[in-house]
Amino acid sequence: MDTELIIKELISNKEVFWTNRGYEKFETGIAKAPLHLRDVMEAGARLQRFVPYMAKIFPETKETNGIIESPIVKIPAMQQHLEQVYQEKLYGNLLLKCDSHLPISGSIKARGGIYEVLKHAEDLALQHGLLKPTDDYSVMDSEAFRNFFSQYSIAVGSTGNLGLSIGIISAAMGFKVTVHMSADAKKWKKNLLRSVGAVVVEYESDYSKAVEEGRKQAEKDPLCYFIDDENSRHLFLGYSVAALRLTQQLEDLKIKVDAEHPLFVYLPCGVGGGPGGVAFGLKLMYQDFVHCFFAEPTHSPCMLLGLITGLHDQISVQDIGIDNITAADGLAVGRPSGFVGKLMEPLLSGSYTVSDRTLYRLLYALADTEKIYLEPSALAGALGPIQLLKTESGQKFVNTHLLQDKMKHATHIIWATGGSMVPKDVMDEYLQIGLDLSDLSVDAGDSLPD
Numbered sequence: 001m002d003t004e005l006i007i008k009e010l011i012s013n014k015e016v017f018w019t020n021r022g023y024e025k026f027e028t029g030i031a032k033a034p035l036h037l038r039d040v041m042e043a044g045a046r047l048q049r050f051v052p053y054m055a056k057i058f059p060e061t062k063e064t065n066g067i068i069e070s071p072i073v074k075i076p077a078m079q080q081h082l083e084q085v086y087q088e089k090l091y092g093n094l095l096l097k098c099d100s101h102l103p104i105s106g107s108i109k110a111r112g113g114i115y116e117v118l119k120h121a122e123d124l125a126l127q128h129g130l131l132k133p134t135d136d137y138s139v140m141d142s143e144a145f146r147n148f149f150s151q152y153s154i155a156v157g158s159t160g161n162l163g164l165s166i167g168i169i170s171a172a173m174g175f176k177v178t179v180h181m182s183a184d185a186k187k188w189k190k191n192l193l194r195s196v197g198a199v200v201v202e203y204e205s206d207y208s209k210a211v212e213e214g215r216k217q218a219e220k221d222p223l224c225y226f227i228d229d230e231n232s233r234h235l236f237l238g239y240s241v242a243a244l245r246l247t248q249q250l251e252d253l254k255i256k257v258d259a260e261h262p263l264f265v266y267l268p269c270g271v272g273g274g275p276g277g278v279a280f281g282l283k284l285m286y287q288d289f290v291h292c293f294f295a296e297p298t299h300s301p302c303m304l305l306g307l308i309t310g311l312h313d314q315i316s317v318q319d320i321g322i323d324n325i326t327a328a329d330g331l332a333v334g335r336p337s338g339f340v341g342k343l344m345e346p347l348l349s350g351s352y353t354v355s356d357r358t359l360y361r362l363l364y365a366l367a368d369t370e371k372i373y374l375e376p377s378a379l380a381g382a383l384g385p386i387q388l389l390k391t392e393s394g395q396k397f398v399n400t401h402l403l404q405d406k407m408k409h410a411t412h413i414i415w416a417t418g419g420s421m422v423p424k425d426v427m428d429e430y431l432q433i434g435l436d437l438s439d440l441s442v443d444a445g446d447s448l449p450d
């Protein structure tokens with residue numbers, strides 16, 4: 001599909017599947033990136049230094065030895081369901097990466113958000129001679145350290161999950177923390193944050209405004225550190241560490257990724273840092289053998305719009321008359337990160353949109369078939385394999401990259417980004433909506449773009 005046609009489809013809130021013309025071979029694409037493998041390794045090493053501390057203050061990380069990591073699981077019953085509903089055979093492995101079940105804050109934000117707070121705490125402690133990198137970091141679990149950190153504050157703007165991650169870890173370490181929340185943010189997320197001692201500031205407008213206000217207020221206070229979801233390299237690197245660990249998880253499952261065994265990864269995208277960081281790490285690990293796709297709601301396709309126009313953060317979905325109103329609160333972002341869009345431009349295979357109706361149907365289906373419960377945003381990846389195989393542009397991608405004969409040995413990873421902390425009554429509502437929608441037949445205009 002050409003650019004003009006795609007933009008028309010976006011404006012009419014259609015589901016589209018776009019493949020990236022700016023995609024390059026790994027060698028040349030990665031050479032343009034301002035970050036490198038050594039940066040990802042360094043972030044991984046930093047998280048390793050915090051292991052004794054995390055294991056101590058968050059006993060739920062005991063199982064994963066103080067590491068914030070999620071399981072990856074096969075979902076054969078969901079695979080069968082998708083094949084039936086969409087009338088398409090899905091060869092190869094279909095896996096779900098359960099960042100929805102990450103310890104501490106139950107979403108992908110437990111990677112980047114917690115990483116950046118830990119880095120800031122480490123920087124402060126090192127600067128003040130309270131810590132050496134070779135120390136046992138569990139010393140930070142003390143009144144002395146909490147008192148020290150309490151002189152400093154941390155601020156962030158969020159649609160919910162980033163605020164949760166940063167609020168929980170910052171408060172636990174002793175920082176004062178303020179979360180600026182957009183109108184989409186769910187009530188239970190605000191309540192939970194207040195219960196751990198975070199200050200929650202609510203806005204009537206969307207995510208971009210919450211971030212802007214947060215940034216403004218933080219600038220006034222020299223002891224306040226602002227976590228900038230739109231521009232932060234630290235957040236990005238925190239997310240990217242997922243890739244270092246995924247290689248081991250796939251090895252454990254005896255799943256190969258090489259020239260004959262392509263890997264496809266489908267990542268829900270809001271402002272871009274989470275999916276961008278993970279995809280960047282995956283490209284470093286698997287180079288040309290991995291194909292990363294972003295997934296956005298039909299009402300908030302900000303990254304796709306930024307990439308397709310080349311305007312990145314200089315255009316918002318509102319600029320072309322899209323309302324940025326979606327049930328996928330984690331993805332309700334109207335303007336993408338320019339930093340991530342530019343970095344990912346040569347590395348991203350493509351991007352697609354999913355309607356809220358489809359998200360709810362998939363939410364219900366995954367719960368029904370696999371007993372895995374996610375929030376609406378986290379289902380955006382689940383349509384990826386279908387879109388790749390069923391759309392004209394998806395098939396063109398497969399053919400262009402000479403993957404036709406390799407699809408039988410492919411692995412598809414749906415990145416599930418949040419949901420395990422959703423309260424039961426809220427989850428029951430999601431399930432009911434999904435069930436009601438599933439009774440209707442899947443009409444072509446709703447689920448298939450081409």
Ligand SMILES: *Cc1c(COP(=O)(O)O)cnc(C)c1O
Nearest residue numbers: 161270271272273274330417418
């Ligand atoms: C934040 C979030 C994403 C996307 O991450 P971005 O960094 O905003 O692109 C996806 N899913 C969920 C559930 C999220 O909370």
